[in-house]
Amino acid sequence: MVAKMLTKxxxxxxxxxxxxxxxxxxxxxxxVALDWLDQAxxxxxxxxxxxxHGFCEPGRMLCTVSYWDCYIMMEDEDGxxxxxxxxxxxNMIDFCKALYQDISKDIDAWVRWDxxxxxxxxCSMECNIDNCDNGxxxxxxxxxxxxxxxxxxxxxxxxxxxxxxxLIDKNEEHFCPNRAFF
Numbered sequence: 001m002v003a004k005m006l007t008k009x010x011x012x013x014x015x016x017x018x019x020x021x022x023x024x025x026x027x028x029x030x031x032v033a034l035d036w037l038d039q040a041x042x043x044x045x046x047x048x049x050x051x052x053h054g055f056c057e058p059g060r061m062l063c064t065v066s067y068w069d070c071y072i073m074m075e076d077e078d079g080x081x082x083x084x085x086x087x088x089x090x091n092m093i094d095f096c097k098a099l100y101q102d103i104s105k106d107i108d109a110w111v112r113w114d115x116x117x118x119x120x121x122x123c124s125m126e127c128n129i130d131n132c133d134n135g136x137x138x139x140x141x142x143x144x145x146x147x148x149x150x151x152x153x154x155x156x157x158x159x160x161x162x163x164x165x166x167l168i169d170k171n172e173e174h175f176c177p178n179r180a181f182f
Contacts, residue, residue, distance in 0.1 A: 005098040008106040026054030033110040037160040044167035093175035
């Protein structure tokens with residue numbers, strides 16, 4: 001299994017690494033925690049390959065997680081095609097375990113993955129604040145707006161982590177040597 005697949009996110013960026021030769025800086029354009037957890041949950045629920053992705057600026061990284069291996073492809077943003085492709089000996093259950101561990105360990109940082117989008121939401125709400133019912137000016141502190149969003153997002157991430165952990169425990173035996181996943 002990979003020791004550390006995703007680094008602790010900082011300012012909407014994380015590094016993704018599943019082998020010693022390649023590291024991919026993934027940016028805030030993809031909600032890595034929620035999107036990747038959804039894909040892993042789907043993969044283990046259906047016992048089917050799944051793909052996670054991220055924007056590297058430049059390029060897009062796609063990692064297809066198959067039963068026994070992962071395949072990483074770097075794709076040009078401008079439609080010029082694939083400029084990197086390689087496989088890594090990492091099975092689906094170990095990929096999911098690493099994903100679970102990395103997000104669980106730094107859950108508060110993943111909750112704040114893209115704080116700028118929350119700030120934008122607050123600013124958008126603040127711009128329309130004079131349009132409240134009965135023409136009364138609403139007063140809402142930024143902290144009163146953002147903290148419930150953080151709590152909601154943390155609950156959502158934790159819920160997905162709990163589902164993924166349950167699926168890992170349920171399916172782990174099928175990924176042992178000399179076993180089949182069906």
